[in-house]
Every structure is written in C-alpha cells, then in structure tokens.
Amino acid sequence: MQKVPTDMDQLSQVLKLMGDKTRLTISALLMKRELCVCELLEVFDVSQPSISQHLRKLKDAGLVKETRKGQWIYYSLNKESESYPLIENVLSFTPDVADKIAQIDKSNPTQRCGC
Amino acid sequence: MQKVPTDMDQLSQVLKLMGDKTRLTISALLMKRELCVCELLEVFDVSQPSISQHLRKLKDAGLVKETRKGQWIYYSLNKESESYPLIENVLSFTPDVADKIAQIDKSNPTQRCGC
DNA sequence: TGTATATATAAGTGAATAGTTATATATTTA
DNA sequence: TAAATATATAACTATTCACTTATATATACA
Numbered sequence: 001m002q003k004v005p006t007d008m009d010q011l012s013q014v015l016k017l018m019g020d021k022t023r024l025t026i027s028a029l030l031m032k033r034e035l036c037v038c039e040l041l042e043v044f045d046v047s048q049p050s051i052s053q054h055l056r057k058l059k060d061a062g063l064v065k066e067t068r069k070g071q072w073i074y075y076s077l078n079k080e081s082e083s084y085p086l087i088e089n090v091l092s093f094t095p096d097v098a099d100k101i102a103q104i105d106k107s108n109p110t111q112r113c114g115c
Numbered sequence: 116m117q118k119v120p121t122d123m124d125q126l127s128q129v130l131k132l133m134g135d136k137t138r139l140t141i142s143a144l145l146m147k148r149e150l151c152v153c154e155l156l157e158v159f160d161v162s163q164p165s166i167s168q169h170l171r172k173l174k175d176a177g178l179v180k181e182t183r184k185g186q187w188i189y190y191s192l193n194k195e196s197e198s199y200p201l202i203e204n205v206l207s208f209t210p211d212v213a214d215k216i217a218q219i220d221k222s223n224p225t226q227r228c229g230c
Numbered sequence: 231t232g233t234a235t236a237t238a239t240a241a242g243t244g245a246a247t248a249g250t251t252a253t254a255t256a257t258t259t260a
Numbered sequence: 261t262a263a264a265t266a267t268a269t270a271a272c273t274a275t276t277c278a279c280t281t282a283t284a285t286a287t288a289c290a
Contacts, residue, residue: 008143011208012136019131020248021123028123037267050249052268071257071266086208093126093201110266135278152237165279167238186236186287225236 014083017061018090022046023054027077027087028094030064032101034076038109043100063087072110129198132176133205137161138169142192142202143209145179147216149191153224158215178202187225 018024022044029035029043040051055075058064065078078084133139137159144150144158155166170190173179180193193199 007210008136008140012134012139015130015139015205016134019127019134021127022248024127024130025123038265046248047250048267049251049269053248056268068257073267086205089204089208090130090201093204095122137278153235161278162280163237164239164281168278171238183287188237 010083011086014061014063014086015090017057017063018087020054022050023058024094025097025100026051026054027058027063028091028097029100030075030077031088031091032097034067034074035104036072036074036110038072039104040075042104042107042109125198126201129176129178129201130205132172132178133202135169137165138173139209140212140215141166141169142173142178143206143212144215145190145192146203146206147212149182149189150219151187151189151225153187154219157219157222157224 018027025044026040029040037048037051037055040055041048044051055064055066059066059075061083062081063078063083064075067074067076077087081087133142140159141155144155152163152166152170155170156163159166170179170181174181174190176198177196178193178198179190182189182191192202196202
C-alpha cells in the first residue's frame with residue numbers, strides 16, 4: 001500500500017468526501033465490486049437522486065468511474081486516481097460489507113443471471 | 116500500523132473531522148509535538164477562537180488530549196484513542212509540516228527557552 | 231491586588247451540504 | 261413508436277459548519 005504525499009487541500013477534500021457515512025459505505029461496497037444505482041438503492045434508506053448525487057461527487061473528485069452497460073450505469077473505484085492509495089487505506093478500516101453485498105445479490109434488481 | 120475495524124458511524128465521524136484542512140493540518144502538527152493555541156495561531160490565518168473550536172471538536176471526539184502547563188494549555192494526539200491507528204495512517208499521507216514547526220519555533224510565542 | 235496574557239465560550243452570520251420532490255434524458259422492449 | 265425502466269438534473273429546504281466579534285475565565289506577574 002503505497003503512500004503518495006498529496007497536498008493538504010486535495011487530501012482534506014478526499015477525506016471530507018469519505019467523511020459522509022453514505023459515501024463511505026458506497027465506497028466500501030465498490031471495493032467489493034462494481035455496482036449500479038439501483039443496486040446501491042437496495043441497501044440505503046435514501047432516495048435514488050440522493051445516491052446519484054453522492055456518486056456524482058465521488059466521480060467529480062475522480063474517485064469513481066462509470067461504464068454504461070445497456071440500461072444500467074455501473075460505478076467502480078478508479079484505481080488510476082492519485083488518491084486511490086489513500087482510499088484503499090481508509091477503506092481497510094471499514095467494517096465488512098459482505099452482508100450488504102449479499103442483500104443486493106438476493107434482491108437482484110438488475111435480474112442478473114446467476115450462471 | 117494496526118487496523119482496528121470501527122463501526123461505520125464512528126469511522127465517518129473521524130474522517131469528517133480530518134476532512135477539514137485546518138484540523139488536518141493541526142493534527143499533522145500535533146504528530147510532530149504537543150502545541151498550545153498561541154503556537155498554532157502562528158501558522159493559520161484564522162482567529163484564536165477558531166483554533167480553540169477546532170481543538171474542542173478533536174478533543175470531544177477523543178482524538179486529542181490537553182495538559183495545562185502554567186499559563187498555557189498544551190494539546191497532543193491521544194495515542195490511547197481507539198481511532199489513533201486510523202489517524203496515524205491518514206496523517207502518513209499529509210505533506211511534511213516541518214516548515215510550519217520551524218515557523219513556530221522561530222516566532223516562539225511562549226518564550227520557550229532554547230537550552 | 232491589579233494588569234497582562236492565554237484560552238474558552240457565547241452569539242450571530244453566511245456558505246456548504248445532504249436530503250427531498252418533480253422532471254428531464256437515455257435505453258430497452260413490446 | 262409507445263410504454264417501462266434507469267439515471268441525472270433542477271429546484272428547494274433544513275441543518276450543519278466554520279468563521280467572526282464580544283466577553284468570560286484562568287493564570288502569571290509586577
């Protein structure tokens with residue numbers, strides 16, 4: 001886990017983004033696998049626009065990428081980001097989110113085929 | 116650098132505290148040595164109450180301790196805090212603050228004896 | 231004991247923020 | 261091409277937040 005010194009402004013900006021419980025949890029989930037908005041929606045008690053707005057902030061900071069796959073837009077952590085080492089490090093302190101991933105898999109909002 | 120999994124609320128609260136540039140820099144300075152308010156005041160463009168209020172938030176979260184030494188109250192990072200491993204880790208990403216420490220030493224607001 | 235210094239607290243203000251509902255845009259499918 | 265689904269954006273609101281000035285409290289020292 002490499003440590004790239006960043007300037008104080010950029011570092012505090014990233015930490016502020018991670019300082020929101022919803023965004024922190026979204027990031028922890030994206031560390032497991034890419035997810036679309038409707039999947040994230042299964043594990044948070046907020047509206048769809050709220051999720052979209054959080055993802056937009058993470059994207060604007062270069063922390064996540066998006067790829068459209070037909071109807072869905074999948075979000076993932078941007079490993080090319082200068083801040084990725086920090087993100088990875090911070091996320092190592094988060095509690096396990098396997099239960100939330102399981103919840104998404106169970107509700108399966110995108111009708112993902114299991115085979 | 117030990118990783119203690121924390122609950123998501125506590126973790127996001129600490130990250131939010133570190134997500135402010137002034138508090139992040141204060142914390143980086145306290146990693147070097149304990150400092151009083153009047154010393155911190157030398158390296159920030161904010162009022163004395165502003166510094167005190169930031170320190171209060173860090174103290175309320177258990178991240179810093181204070182010790183009165185006569186006229187001055189010295190603040191230091193609380194190594195006994197459950198969040199200290201995280202703090203230490205996050206601060207390893209901050210740029211060097213040796214210049215700011217030098218600036219404090221030079222202005223020497225507490226008339227500290229150099230011998 | 232009175233004055234200076236260090237720090238904290240109170241009160242107020244403007245900006246930022248996270249959420250909401252309503253609506254627009256894009257894609258898929260009947 | 262029309263309806264359904266997924267997502268984004270716009271507009272608004274309530275709350276949080278960092279800062280300020282004014283003032284209180286605590287210690288040191290003449």
